[in-house]
Amino acid sequence: MSESSRALPDRPSLRFLKLEAKRRLAAAEFGTLHEAQLAIAREHGFPSWPALKNAISPETTALPHVRWLVDRFKDDENWSPPSDTELGEHLTERFLGMVPPDILTKQLRSVAAKLREELTVDASTDDTVRAEIAGLRIEASAEDEPPHRLRALRMYPIAKRLTDTRVNNPTSRTTGDAPQRGQDIAEQSMAELGLPGLILAGSPEWTVARGWADLDRREELRPDHRFPAYGVAKLITAVAVLKVVDGIDRRANELLRGPRLADDDITVRELLTHTAGVVSPEVQFAPEAPEFAYHDTTIPCSDRRGEFVPSNGGYAVLGKIIADVTGVAYPDAVRTLVFEPLGMADSDFPTHWPGGAVVTGYHLADDGTFEEAERHVSTTAAAGGLWTTAPDLVRFGRHWTSLLTPELTEEALRPQAGPPGAAQLGLGWLVNPAKAVCGHSGVGPGAGVSLIISMSTGSVTVAAANRLVPIEPVNARLSRPIA
Numbered sequence: 134m135s136e137s138s139r140a141l142p143d144r145p146s147l148r149f150l151k152l153e154a155k156r157r158l159a160a161a162e163f164g165t166l167h168e169a170q171l172a173i174a175r176e177h178g179f180p181s182w183p184a185l186k187n188a189i190s191p192e193t194t195a196l197p198h199v200r201w202l203v204d205r206f207k208d209d210e211n212w213s214p215p216s217d218t219e220l221g222e223h224l225t226e227r228f229l230g231m232v233p234p235d236i237l238t239k240q241l242r243s244v245a246a247k248l249r250e251e252l253t254v255d256a257s258t259d260d261t262v263r264a265e266i267a268g269l270r271i272e273a274s275a276e277d278e279p280p281h282r283l284r285a286l287r288m289y290p291i292a293k294r295l296t297d298t299r300v301n302n303p304t305s306r307t308t309g310d311a312p313q314r315g316q317d318i319a320e321q322s323m324a325e326l327g328l329p330g331l332i333l334a335g336s337p338e339w340t341v342a343r344g345w346a347d348l349d350r351r352e353e354l355r356p357d358h359r360f361p362a363y364g365v366a367k368l369i370t371a372v373a374v375l376k377v378v379d380g381i382d383r384r385a386n387e388l389l390r391g392p393r394l395a396d397d398d399i400t401v402r403e404l405l406t407h408t409a410g411v412v413s414p415e416v417q418f419a420p421e422a423p424e425f426a427y428h429d430t431t432i433p434c435s436d437r438r439g440e441f442v443p444s445n446g447g448y449a450v451l452g453k454i455i456a457d458v459t460g461v462a463y464p465d466a467v468r469t470l471v472f473e474p475l476g477m478a479d480s481d482f483p484t485h486w487p488g489g490a491v492v493t494g495y496h497l498a499d500d501g502t503f504e505e506a507e508r509h510v511s512t513t514a515a516a517g518g519l520w521t522t523a524p525d526l527v528r529f530g531r532h533w534t535s536l537l538t539p540e541l542t543e544e545a546l547r548p549q550a551g552p553p554g555a556a557q558l559g560l561g562w563l564v565n566p567a568k569a570v571c572g573h574s575g576v577g578p579g580a581g582v583s584l585i586i587s588m589s590t591g592s593v594t595v596a597a598a599n600r601l602v603p604i605e606p607v608n609a610r611l612s613r614p615i616a
Contacts, residue, residue, distance in 0.1 A: 371561025494579015
């Protein structure tokens with residue numbers, strides 16, 4: 134560094150330095166943005182702006198693949214979609230199994246115009262990157278071994294584009310001995326992600342509800358508001374199945390009445406671990422949910438049995454097994470098997486949009502205002518039809534093991550599918566042995582929810598928002614032990 138240069142702070146922000154360059158350009162201190170950036174770089178002892186950027190956000194194994202995605206899908210009049218093989222060079226098979234190439238292509242092309250803007254890296258580690266581009270947040274992580282393809286990718290609008298004044302001055306309500314840390318995380322997450330409302334909860338029993346359940350009615354979000362928990366329903370289904378099925382290695386068709394699986398050898402265990410290859414229904418959400426998502430007498434199966442491929446269809450079949458074994462409809466069976474023993478009085482599987490104290494779901498429009506999401510429910514109740522409250526989810530997280538034998542509980546949490554070194558699947562439960570946590574998340578129209586349980590201490594945390602954003606990172610921060 135030169136004698137006149139100044140050291141970077143301990144945690145320098147590239148975003149702040151970019152804003153500083155733009156401020157100086159607007160103040161006519163420099164004629165071009167390049168000149169302003171070069172001046173800032175030299176003030177900190179670097180010969181160029183790229184050298185400064187690399188010092189703050191060094192290249193990670195994830196970043197080259199993110200840059201490829203941005204370049205490959207940006208707006209171009211001569212654009213053509215990449216082949217599955219080309220995508221497979223940058224994204225793992227497991228990721229493409231969860232987000233099929235046609236769906237991924239559609240999602241990325243919907244923001245193609247934004248991908249022409251400059252990508253800014255906010256934070257990174259050896260194998261992760263968090264970046265921004267044209268008001269979109271990109272979060273990605275790469276696999277450990279070369280070619281370090283992306284195993285996780287999230288892209289969503291961020292709060293700096295938020296113009297909706299209805300979310301101003303959000304209210305805040307707490308119950309129990311809500312920790313200050315939880316209140317701080319709620320406030321920070323609301324501002325960073327741009328949320329209409331957010332509920333955080335934990336054990337033994339506390340909640341923080343911040344923001345609005347409904348923006349037009351100015352209805353304050355309360356801890357007792359119900360929200361769609363979507364994929365967390367799979368945990369309820371898994372526990373109920375373990376209670377009523379004698380031997381999970383039995384063939385599923387032995388238990389089904391009426392419609393049967395096309396593959397007669399599929400077992401209950403394979404359905405629980407998403408390795409059965411059941412083809413999910415094409416329609417995932419609708420104004421009203423059918424009693425059973427499949428209308429034909431044969432439930433379709435793919436040729437991918439034995440592979441981990443997330444399947445709402447497999448859990449729809451598990452719900453049918455619960456109904457057939459108990460002799461009552463799935464929601465009634467689950468109420469008796471799980472909800473009533475655990476005191477989950479505010480949880481249910483409604484067949485249409487419920488009334489009462491429920492949240493309104495939103496998505497963020499391009500102009501920075503919130504638009505109400507469609508009032509649709511999951512067509513596969515056992516996979517995504519759960520409506521609940523944060524306190525009820527905490528009760529479930531604390532006491533679900535009381536419904537099963539110790540042997541079944543241990544088996545439910547034993548990793549059985551998915552790649553080593555990452556979160557794996559037990560019997561319904563997502564398990565991360567490295568972090569000693571288990572749980573599940575759920576996302577759908579206008580909502581995101583996450584349940585995390587510490588396998589060492591038994592502590593439970595819940596996060597739920599009435600906007601579809603990746604809420605798992607918020608809950609992971611909440612659940613992280615304080616050093």
